[in-house]
Amino acid sequence: MITASWRRSLDAGIDPEATSAPLVWDLSHIEDIRRAHPLQPLLPLLAQTLSGLADGTGHIMIVTDGDGRVLWREGGRTILRHADRVGLADGHQWAERSVGTNGIGTALATGRPTHVYSEEHLMRVLHVWSCSAAPITDPDSGRVIGCVDVSGTARSLHPATVALVAAAAKLAESQLALRMHERDQHLRRHFESVRRPGILLSPTGRVISGDPSGSLGERVHLGVHFPGQRMILRDGTVALLEPFSEGFLLRPSPSATASTLTLRFLGEGMPKASFGDRERPLSLRHAEILALLALHPHGLTAEQLSFHLYGDDGNPVTIRAEIHRLRAQLGDAIAAKPYRLTCPIEADFLELRRHLSAGDSDALARAYTGPLLLRSESPELRRERDELEAQVRACLLRHGCAGDLWAYAQTANGREDYEVLERLAALPATDPRAAAARARLCF
Structure with a gap:
């Protein structure tokens, strides 16, 4: 993991001789940024879980956003002074692309709890530090929205600290999930009370109500769609996206049909x-x-x-x-x-699959006009092409009539297929297909 992180860091142009993380936020706006962040209500919970560790052992607790920018920190006066020198402070960014391998940035890059010890840091100025960090994923959006970290001097921070940090992150995620379910329930009750047709979505596109068959899955990808715009759903139907309370409503649009x-x-x-x-x-x-x-x-x-x-x-x-x-x-x-x-x-190749599943040799012979994207060198499509070819040939040889085999003999691979031509050559001498097959066999 550390080797891979160093490669990413060096590819990003990080200088091992740099002395501090960059300051990326105007500190006069830091309070507004904190209030707007979804982790703000959970700060007391994280502080209660980890700040005792920081206060009692001379470590610093840090909470960042999803890009590794420091939102909050807690610790004793001495450790905070040391942290200021390397930018472990409000508004500084600790993503790998900013400072290279470190607990916060590498946890965010890998998506899992991470312990980075001393000289595992890319920047030499951080070799006196060790960090244990874990990312926090928002269950509503599915995105990583932050990271919780405990940092200290290399000798004093035990590697097992990462387990405690990971538990704190999971605790924060469980609280986020609880709050999400409470919001969903409030939105669902409002939706049921107004009795409007449609599918209820959260602000992030999660399906909350109105899709009992589950055809849309857990989430609708809103992308760049905006209220009032038509959306083509997974089943090909068209719906209108409109705001509803604190979420969205997908309202069926029967007059509009999606093009095939x-x-x-x-x-x-x-x-x-x-x-x-x-x-x-x-x-x-x-x-x-x-x-x-x-x-x-x-x-x-x-x-x-x-x-x-x-x-x-x-x-x-x-x-x-x-x-x-x-x-x-x-x-x-x-x-x-x-x-x-x-x-x-x-798609003709998807139709071919359906005929193969049904074992319908007549329909198969009519549908198969040749290999799938014959000139493609794509590894995946070559596998698909070879598999379709083998299945079509086997089905026609086993179940196909003379007409089916003759149709296959007109395709790129069937023209010189010895076994197929032998079958056709055995037809009565008066059948022109037999003469053509014998002529091909001679060549």
Whole structure:
């Protein structure tokens, strides 16, 4: 963990000879920042849990926001003076990209409790310090909103301190969850009292009421949507987002129907997509991205897409640029965080999967016009292409009639398939398909 953190820190350009964390906030505004932060009501709880440790042992307790900026600290006068020298003070930032490997920044970077001892710090000025820190995740938004840390001199801070710090973070998260459930209950009662149709969402998009089937999942990704805007839901229906009390309401919009995205990616021709009333040819890269999103309906991050397309040599920045170009053509059909298709989808390769599941060889022969994105070198799509090819061939050889086998023999891989051609060559001599198959066998 420390080695990986050092690599991230050095890649970020951190100077090991730096002497302090940077001051990033105007201290005249610190009180307003504290009052607005969701951890503010829990400060007495954290102080009660950890400040005794700080007061009794000469350590300092620190609470930061999700970017490692110090919001509060408590400790004795002597340790606070030492902390001031390195920027363990209000308004200073302790993210890895600011000061390199440290308890706060590395806990936020890894998402788990972390103990950083003495020379494990990247900056030499911190080698006299040790830190135990744990991130705090908001159960409402699912985001890391802060970090609690106990720091002290290297010899005096026991590594087991990280367990106590982690317990304090979990205690804060449980209190946040309790407050969230209380707000949900208040919002749900108000929703039920007005009897309005729709699906009730929290301000962060969590589904609170009105979706008994669970079709939307736990959360609706609001993204850049704003009240009054139409949203395409996971099931392809369209709804209007409108404010309701302290949350939102997704109101059904039966008059509006979502356009279907139709993908034609089988065979040797150029891949095409139809959306709304327009059909458009696609570049191979855009076709690969849409195929991967269709195969992963729950969505993929830029990093996952990059790996599926390029393997270990992928670059997520390239994927984000390609997605930006695709969204310029398809608009709301592609959502972000994670990237996913939000409209109804019809794809020839997905239809092929359904025919394979049903064992319908006649429908399979009609649907299979050739390999999936034949020119694609994507590791994931090559696996999918080879698997589909093997399953189609096996099904047709086992259950297909002469017409089905002849249809397969017209595809890129079927033209020279020895076993398929032998079956066709055995047809009556008067059948022209038999003559064609024998001719191919001769070559």
